Amino acid sequence: xxxxxxxxxxSIEQSIADTDEPDSKLRKELGALDLVVFGVAVAVxxxxxxxxxxxxGDVAGPSVSLAFVLAAIAxxxxxxxxxxxxxxxxVAGSAYTFSYATFxxxxxxxxxxxxxxxxxxxxxxxxxxxxxxxAQFLELVGVPLKSASVSLGxxxxxxxxxxxxxxALTWVIATGVKLSSRVSQVIxxxxxxxxxxxxxxGVGYVKxxxxxxYIPPAADSGSGATASxxxxxxxxxxxxxxxxxxxxYGLLAAASLVFFAxxxxxxxxxxxxxxxxxxxxxxxGIIGSLIxxxxxxVAVSLVLTGMVNYxxxxxxxxxxxxxxxxxxxxxxxxxxAVIISLGALAGLTTVVLVxxxxxxxxxxxxxRDGLMPRRLAHTGSRGTPTRITLxxxxxxxxxxxxxxxxxxxxxxxxxxxxxxxxxxIGVLVLRRTRPDLPRAFRTPLVPLIPILAxxxxxxxxxxxxxxxxxxxxxxxxxxxxxxxxxxxxxxRFAVGPAERSRSR
Numbered sequence: 001x002x003x004x005x006x007x008x009x010x011s012i013e014q015s016i017a018d019t020d021e022p023d024s025k026l027r028k029e030l031g032a033l034d035l036v037v038f039g040v041a042v043a044v045x046x047x048x049x050x051x052x053x054x055x056x057g058d059v060a061g062p063s064v065s066l067a068f069v070l071a072a073i074a075x076x077x078x079x080x081x082x083x084x085x086x087x088x089x090x091v092a093g094s095a096y097t098f099s100y101a102t103f104x105x106x107x108x109x110x111x112x113x114x115x116x117x118x119x120x121x122x123x124x125x126x127x128x129x130x131x132x133x134x135a136q137f138l139e140l141v142g143v144p145l146k147s148a149s150v151s152l153g154x155x156x157x158x159x160x161x162x163x164x165x166x167x168a169l170t171w172v173i174a175t176g177v178k179l180s181s182r183v184s185q186v187i188x189x190x191x192x193x194x195x196x197x198x199x200x201x202g203v204g205y206v207k208x209x210x211x212x213x214y215i216p217p218a219a220d221s222g223s224g225a226t227a228s229x230x231x232x233x234x235x236x237x238x239x240x241x242x243x244x245x246x247x248x249y250g251l252l253a254a255a256s257l258v259f260f261a262x263x264x265x266x267x268x269x270x271x272x273x274x275x276x277x278x279x280x281x282x283x284x285g286i287i288g289s290l291i292x293x294x295x296x297x298v299a300v301s302l303v304l305t306g307m308v309n310y311x312x313x314x315x316x317x318x319x320x321x322x323x324x325x326x327x328x329x330x331x332x333x334x335x336x337a338v339i340i341s342l343g344a345l346a347g348l349t350t351v352v353l354v355x356x357x358x359x360x361x362x363x364x365x366x367x368r369d370g371l372m373p374r375r376l377a378h379t380g381s382r383g384t385p386t387r388i389t390l391x392x393x394x395x396x397x398x399x400x401x402x403x404x405x406x407x408x409x410x411x412x413x414x415x416x417x418x419x420x421x422x423x424x425i426g427v428l429v430l431r432r433t434r435p436d437l438p439r440a441f442r443t444p445l446v447p448l449i450p451i452l453a454x455x456x457x458x459x460x461x462x463x464x465x466x467x468x469x470x471x472x473x474x475x476x477x478x479x480x481x482x483x484x485x486x487x488x489x490x491x492r493f494a495v496g497p498a499e500r501s502r503s504r
Contacts, residue, residue: 008105008493010369012437015091015101018368019273026092026273026364027177027383032281032288034181038354039268039289041184043261044191044296045126045351049133049344051260052301053322057313060254061216061246065301067254068261072294074460075262077453078420079290080443081427083283086269087440088430090278093365094269094358095419100369102426102433109487111419112366113479118263118415119359120392123166123352124400125412130348131161131400137341162400169353170393173360174386177274180357187346194343195296198324198336199303205331206306216310218247249463256463259413261297262290266416267358279440300324307331356396360389370495371487414464414472417457424453 019025056064085098093100096115100108173180245253268285275281304313308330313322323344328336364385367377376387427443427450443449488494 008491009103010100010105010108010492012089012101012434015089015097019091021368023378025379025383026385028274028276029176029178030181030271030275030281031277032284034185035268035271035275035281035285036288036292037181037185037188038271038357039285040192040292041188041350042263042267042354042358043289043293044188044195045344045347048195048261048297048300048324049340049347050129050321050323051258052297052304053313053324053326054315055254055258056301056305056310057322058315059245059250059257061213061250061310062211062305063215063251064254064258064305065298066214067251067258068294068297068301070252070255071259071262071460072290072297074255074259074420074453074456075290076287076294077449077456078424079286081420081424081450081453082266082269083286083441084427084439084443085423085430086272086282086286087279088437090272090275090282091365092270092273092361094266094272094362095423096362097365098423098426102429103422105371105488105491105493106483107422108369109366109371109483110476110479111422112362112371113476113482114415114418115362116359117475118412118419119267119355119362120396120399122263122412123355123359123396124162126348126351126355127162127166127396127400128159130165130345130352131159133341133344133348134161137338137345140338140341157402159401163397165349165352166356166393166397166400169349169356170389170397172353173357173393174384174389176384177271177357180353184350184353187350191343191346191350192296194339194346195300198328198340198343199299201333201336202303202307202327205327205333206303208306210306210309215248215251216246218250219245252459252463253465256413256460258297259417259460262293263412263416266419267354270358270361273361283441356389356392359392359396360385363388363392370491371483374490411468411471411475414461414468415475417461418472420457421454421461424450424457 052064055067056062060067082094086094089097089101091097093112094115096108096112099111172183268289269282272278272282275285304324304327307327312330313326315321323340325337325340328334328340363372364377366372367374367385367388376391377385378387379385428447430437431446
């Protein structure tokens, strides 16, 4: 059964059968360790070196460590739902594929469009961060380079650093997923070693007085009323507060912000089709990577806020953000800046790599279903979607090379959380509609865990800023236009098998 043509729900059996199509077949080369490394590789990066300090100095104070715990709980609940879906439907595309099998084509398109926003935007933003750290590292080791970008006048720049990293990693991904895994393992080992060194050295400078007050009192809203309304969390606005900076609302807002650090395990799910034993390895990879990154983030945030007072981590009037290196510099440990810069370069390298990989796999699944041009799903002799990989690399490179980066972590977060909500609901739907389906991993305590996952993720979404919600609505509106203008008329439910074959 290919699926329900009237409701456009693609059956589980058809999703799995599609993985054997010779022209769009991916190689199964990944094991549990590869998946854990991918998850850690994408999660331990920009957040641990920059986001932690900014969240502490601008939003939550010392309670940023609790914010990581709250975000991790929400992710853990969703991870259990992802593990059931990924092991039951071992097909590329992650939440997009899961939604196609439970809610139908329109919702699947919305989720796929959502994941395009998540992975592409995040890859471009992190590539810009990599470029900035490259310039900092070269300057620290004696190479007089103030910036890895050249101004072209106006709002445009030529960021050769971002172009360099995206071009190199696009080549790695196009060569094959196994090479991507090996590169991730080596670089991830380096950055984990740097993080552990930072923790060991930093503990010696921790002062208990810096943890007081653990939840700082709420700050004044400031003079810019319009700016305050747009930048404060939706929950604080509805609750009648004038600010979501510090206080309880600040803690909740920080949990939604630092959620950016946990987007790794949904990338793991995008590689389901390339996993040798998905029934066992996918749950281990998803849950294992989440445990590792949670421990690292909580440890780093405790050491960071213990080394300096949170007020010393606040963003400067000129827009300069504090980083992990800031705490060491304030304690006179200047040599640590070189080590941290090296760790940041390694960390951001694997983040860009895995985000690009996730983006290519989601688009691959959408192209194979006809929602995007099917010709792009061709894999060839290497068993990798080279056409999509090159296309994604070019688009992300243009965006990161010529356009300025801004603080868009929240846009990535809202897209990811929305996908988590649908996956969690999907577990409940599939349990009811397909109770006979073999499930290698079963989410425990159903329906409690999926319901809690939905509530936790929805709560984090509500704690994102008003302007983030406005941007998200605009992006979704564009997605609906693209779907009805192209995707709906070219999908597998709109054309026959013969035409699908010709389109390749």
